[in-house]
Amino acid sequence: MLDDLKIIHERDTQDNLGSAGHQAEQLDYAFELPHSSQVSDIYNVVIIADSYGRLVATTALGWLKLGVPVEVVTSEQLPAYIGERTLCIVVDNVGLAINTDNVVRIEAGRRLWQGLKAMAVVFDSYGLTHGKALELASQQQWLAGQVAAWDPQKATSHNQAKQIALELLGRSVVVYADTAVVAVAQKWQADINGNAKQLAWLGDDKVFGYAGFAGWTKQPVHKVYAIIELRLPGGKGGDDQLFTASDRLLSGLKPSPVTIEVQGDTVLQRLLYAGALSDFVSAYLAILNGVSPAESPIIARLHKELS
Numbered sequence: 001m002l003d004d005l006k007i008i009h010e011r012d013t014q015d016n017l018g019s020a021g022h023q024a025e026q027l028d029y030a031f032e033l034p035h036s037s038q039v040s041d042i043y044n045v046v047i048i049a050d051s052y053g054r055l056v057a058t059t060a061l062g063w064l065k066l067g068v069p070v071e072v073v074t075s076e077q078l079p080a081y082i083g084e085r086t087l088c089i090v091v092d093n094v095g096l097a098i099n100t101d102n103v104v105r106i107e108a109g110r111r112l113w114q115g116l117k118a119m120a121v122v123f124d125s126y127g128l129t130h131g132k133a134l135e136l137a138s139q140q141q142w143l144a145g146q147v148a149a150w151d152p153q154k155a156t157s158h159n160q161a162k163q164i165a166l167e168l169l170g171r172s173v174v175v176y177a178d179t180a181v182v183a184v185a186q187k188w189q190a191d192i193n194g195n196a197k198q199l200a201w202l203g204d205d206k207v208f209g210y211a212g213f214a215g216w217t218k219q220p221v222h223k224v225y226a227i228i229e230l231r232l233p234g235g236k237g238g239d240d241q242l243f244t245a246s247d248r249l250l251s252g253l254k255p256s257p258v259t260i261e262v263q264g265d266t267v268l269q270r271l272l273y274a275g276a277l278s279d280f281v282s283a284y285l286a287i288l289n290g291v292s293p294a295e296s297p298i299i300a301r302l303h304k305e306l307s
Contacts, residue, residue, distance in 0.1 A: 002162045002284055008152050012283065016195065016293035017152050020279040024144040026113035027137050031121045033104060042102065042126055043085035044069040048078065053091030055187055056108045056115035059275065062183025063268050064120065066128045087126055091115060102126075110295075112187070112275060135268065143272050146263070150280040161280035164228075167258050168192070168281070169288050171226035173200040177274075178237035181230050181262050184274045188228060191282035195293040198285060203227070213246060216254040225255050230274055233261040 001007055045068055047057040057072045075093045087102045104122050108115025120132040150161035173192050177185035185202055192200035204212055231237050264270035286293040
């Protein structure tokens with residue numbers, strides 16, 4: 001089915017796969033600050049982000065290391081300490097009023113790399129990072145080369161994204177990730193739920209003294225799950241020992257994982273690779289599920305109920 005371009009076009013009604021194929025262009029996004037920055041005045045950073053904007057913030061902080069305290073909050077949880085020396089970055093909260101001069105608003109929508117580029121421009125401009133916006137823009141050709149391998153015209157036998165989608169079909173998906181790429185594990189969960197309309201969860205065996213590890217040992221007996229492990233190739237990941245021990249000790253109790261070796265020589269390249277692959281896998285999984293990868297109308301209905 002995934003090699004039938006007619007079926008793909010019929011189900012991918014808003015050309016999500018086409019957008020995924022051109023996502024490297026987001027790295028060239030020209031974001032301009034609405035005012036001059038005050039480099040020496042910043043004491044802390046508050047990122048105010050709801051919905052998809054939180055994914056932008058999580059990914060940015062997985063790459064950018066700042067020398068000041070950072071907190072990510074929702075528009076309903078504004079901390080009382082926001083003041084003149086706080087840099088507030090508002091992601092997709094249009095019209096939200098903030099009582100400080102240092103407010104930057106970013107409209108990311110569902111364009112993760114565009115939001116990331118804007119975030120890098122902001123932090124560079126305020127002196128909290130150096131050269132990160134240029135570093136991100138320099139990866140445009142590299143990312144374009146990676147996503148070309150997952151294009152719909154590439155046959156399943158030579159298309160990793162299609163192969164992964166087939167392995168996930170009909171199962172509840174649990175996503176585990178090495179610490180080096182954990183920032184985009186949330187994107188995999190969001191994309192499989194939102195694009196493919198299929199249940200997906202984040203797993204973390206290290207939480208609460210490895211309680212998640214013990215959860216696989218008993219119920220339910222019939223585990224209709226697909227496990228994704230986002231790992232670094234060649235045993236370079238910090239969590240390789242945990243992954244190996246988990247697979248060995250839970251053999252027969254836990255489904256064999258779909259292991260994805262996240263390519264890239266730097267933290268940024270690994271985040272770009274894993275995030276882009278998620279777009280393709282979830283879109284192909286949606287097509288296998290007989291649905292459009294576009295946002296479900298039920299999301300709009302939920303927003304209306306909550307407004």
